[in-house]
Amino acid sequence: METKYYLVDKEHPDKRILAEAADILRRGGLVAFPTETVYGLGANGLDAQAAARIYAAKGRPSDNPLILHIADSGDVALLARRIPANAAALMARYWPGPLTIVLDRTDVVPDAVTGGLSTVAVRLPASTVARELIRLAGVPVAAPSANTSGRPSPTTAQAVLADLSGRIDAVLDAGPCDIGVESTVVDCTTPVPTLLRPGGITLEMLLETLGEVELDSALAESTATPRSPGMKYTHYAPAAPMTLVEGAGAAAMVRRKVTEALAAGWRVGAVVSAETAALLPSAVVKAVYGPRDDAAAIAANLYQALRHFDACPVDVIYAEGITESGLGLAVMNRLRKAAGYRILQA
Ligand code: TXA
Ligand code: MG
Numbered sequence: 263m264e265t266k267y268y269l270v271d272k273e274h275p276d277k278r279i280l281a282e283a284a285d286i287l288r289r290g291g292l293v294a295f296p297t298e299t300v301y302g303l304g305a306n307g308l309d310a311q312a313a314a315r316i317y318a319a320k321g322r323p324s325d326n327p328l329i330l331h332i333a334d335s336g337d338v339a340l341l342a343r344r345i346p347a348n349a350a351a352l353m354a355r356y357w358p359g360p361l362t363i364v365l366d367r368t369d370v371v372p373d374a375v376t377g378g379l380s381t382v383a384v385r386l387p388a389s390t391v392a393r394e395l396i397r398l399a400g401v402p403v404a405a406p407s408a409n410t411s412g413r414p415s416p417t418t419a420q421a422v423l424a425d426l427s428g429r430i431d432a433v434l435d436a437g438p439c440d441i442g443v444e445s446t447v448v449d450c451t452t453p454v455p456t457l458l459r460p461g462g463i464t465l466e467m468l469l470e471t472l473g474e475v476e477l478d479s480a481l482a483e484s485t486a487t488p489r490s491p492g493m494k495y496t497h498y499a500p501a502a503p504m505t506l507v508e509g510a511g512a513a514a515m516v517r518r519k520v521t522e523a524l525a526a527g528w529r530v531g532a533v534v535s536a537e538t539a540a541l542l543p544s545a546v547v548k549a550v551y552g553p554r555d556d557a558a559a560i561a562a563n564l565y566q567a568l569r570h571f572d573a574c575p576v577d578v579i580y581a582e583g584i585t586e587s588g589l590g591l592a593v594m595n596r597l598r599k600a601a602g603y604r605i606l607q608a
Contacts, residue, residue, distance in 0.1 A: 265430055267432070268283065272390065275390065275436065282432075283434055291431035292429075294434065296419070298388045300408075303407070304404065328375050329405060340402070352455075363448055364383050367379075412498075413499065414569050418439075421566070441462045445461045447461065498568060503604070504531075520542060528577040528578050533567050547571065551563045581600070
């Protein structure tokens, strides 16, 4: 199939273009669209066959459930059996925005969307283009990140097309996404809400509203002690094996490691801060994610940095870790996964 490309204004998108895209969604097709976090690959969230097309286009394992995106917070009642008080508080505070809430689902949600789970993940995005598209489609829109399964999520329409051109019906291009990492996922079906995925709404922000948050066991484990490589399926993987260097001495150890690898004859890549990049040998292929102390800028540039090596081939990559506060928690979560948990402590 030929993928239709539409350029739209981020704040004032052309209604006719959105109506065309909404029509494709209603008829069971796939439309990639921008959100404030990353580009999503949308389908009619109440249509099991349309959802199945998402899995096929991405090569995504069918047991990994999808997020349903809505245009108004009232629409959550169609999808969720009940809204616990803590979920209502989160919605009031952080919707629309980069927060996904897991709730007990109603029968209108197809098994194909939830991977057969009794729960459903719901998000009300802040992006004007996303919300107008969902409103015009008139149905909840199932949308994972619009990348081939295992690859870094797309933060531009060009990254979407690099992965999915010819496999989806259309893409709406509204330029780069503001936040750059995916939404925070919080499970509100547990007595104390559980953080499943750190993202645009930080742990500190969740604690302000909830007082208490549990970390999912996989998340707690990977932050406390690095897991052994290969323990998990690949995610966000760049085009060559990557090792993440964490800790206060990360910058110095990255310098040492890339120098050794160059001496051994490898083509070497580095995913690093601007400060560290300035100190690396010129032979290193550098993907700079921003100033070391600016976690928001780093989040916004992270996936583009990981995709840098698609066009500039290397044999090995070293990445410099950052401090884990604020958006830094989400950045480090993605870097650890992108490294397949190959981690060095410095
Ligand atoms: O920012 C975002 O959330 C983006 C944009 C497009 O909205 N979407 C996104 O979707 O990141 P995806 O499919 O790449 O990630 C969805 C995450 C997965 O980790 C999935 O396992 C989890 O949400 N999830 C979905 N439904 C769930 C459920 N019922 N219970 C637990 N986790 C769920
Ligand atoms: Mg994804």
